[in-house]
Amino acid sequence: MVEPRFSGVFSALRAFRPRARSGCLAVAALIAATSAPLYATGVAITVDDLPVYGRFWTAAEGKDVTDRLLAGMQRNHWKATGFVNEIQLDAADRPARIALLEAWLDAGMDLGNHTYSHPSLTKTPVETYIADVARDETVTAPLLAARGRREHWFRYPFLETGTTQAVRTRFEGWLGERGYRVAPVTMENSDWQFATLYDAAIARGDLAAAARVRQQYLTFTREIVAWYKQAARTLFGREPSFVFLLHASRLNAASIDALAAILRDARLRPITLDAAMRDPAYRTADHYVGPDGNEWLERWSQTLNKRLPFETMPRVPKAVVAGDARLEAIPDPHAPASVSPAHS
Numbered sequence: 001m002v003e004p005r006f007s008g009v010f011s012a013l014r015a016f017r018p019r020a021r022s023g024c025l026a027v028a029a030l031i032a033a034t035s036a037p038l039y040a041t042g043v044a045i046t047v048d049d050l051p052v053y054g055r056f057w058t059a060a061e062g063k064d065v066t067d068r069l070l071a072g073m074q075r076n077h078w079k080a081t082g083f084v085n086e087i088q089l090d091a092a093d094r095p096a097r098i099a100l101l102e103a104w105l106d107a108g109m110d111l112g113n114h115t116y117s118h119p120s121l122t123k124t125p126v127e128t129y130i131a132d133v134a135r136d137e138t139v140t141a142p143l144l145a146a147r148g149r150r151e152h153w154f155r156y157p158f159l160e161t162g163t164t165q166a167v168r169t170r171f172e173g174w175l176g177e178r179g180y181r182v183a184p185v186t187m188e189n190s191d192w193q194f195a196t197l198y199d200a201a202i203a204r205g206d207l208a209a210a211a212r213v214r215q216q217y218l219t220f221t222r223e224i225v226a227w228y229k230q231a232a233r234t235l236f237g238r239e240p241s242f243v244f245l246l247h248a249s250r251l252n253a254a255s256i257d258a259l260a261a262i263l264r265d266a267r268l269r270p271i272t273l274d275a276a277m278r279d280p281a282y283r284t285a286d287h288y289v290g291p292d293g294n295e296w297l298e299r300w301s302q303t304l305n306k307r308l309p310f311e312t313m314p315r316v317p318k319a320v321v322a323g324d325a326r327l328e329a330i331p332d333p334h335a336p337a338s339v340s341p342a343h344s
């Protein structure tokens, strides 16, 4: 969508479970059968900018974020797909950083390609961009191969997919030959903007401010999740499976249980990316060509010639947008790796 957070710049129901009567398998089975439709909508959790989005000076710091993210996702039975920027591994403590990616696989998660250095396809020549994607296979692909698996998901940085049809055709042709599928995004919560403020509050030891940002983030997430459900219904007359974009941030590491509760309340059931992509909605054509980093509901709205209800779309609080922009403008003299700071 032509939303500032993606374009240009950088862009369970609290399940009504009838109380089980003890000792009666038939009743339990009936309950399972009748409650299943309440969880009919799947949501795949995807996590970008691995190993760590935001402040990441040492592998030890990254391990704290990674451990909390993975423990939270496992606690809530999320089988997430993490998208790696291998530039983040280029530091003196490289082996320990690679171990963070191994931890994702050991926790039952999948890993995909998010380019080596997080370039914009809007601003980068396509052959340079292709080389950057190939370079991102250096560590991730062998880690998957060692487990008998193959790297096969690609996520566009900034969700930018090419400004001309020639670029789209060339890059997507290359991706297909390489065995990749594009991981679309059909739900997101601008988490990266809140994460910047959260990191800054934690860095200065202001736990009260961090708690306020986290609360704003969760309130916004609850609102935007409801909006995406409504928006998808305007396109398909039903709720398709969703693909939710999050980032590997300290904020999310501190919020997984609360995010899981929001998904449950919204009658969304975490599923794998492979499972979500089997929903026929994902066979809808995407013909968008241009500079903006649009998510896929907007792309499909153009294909289907239907309007999304942007007038009711919740907005990230202005203070959060301004705070993120201000903080991102300050160079980080300690950062050993230089992934471009604002992401999708």
Ligand SMILES: [Zn+2]
Pocket (backbone or CB within 6 Å): 048, 049, 114, 118, 157, 158, 343, 344
């Ligand atoms: Zn990203």
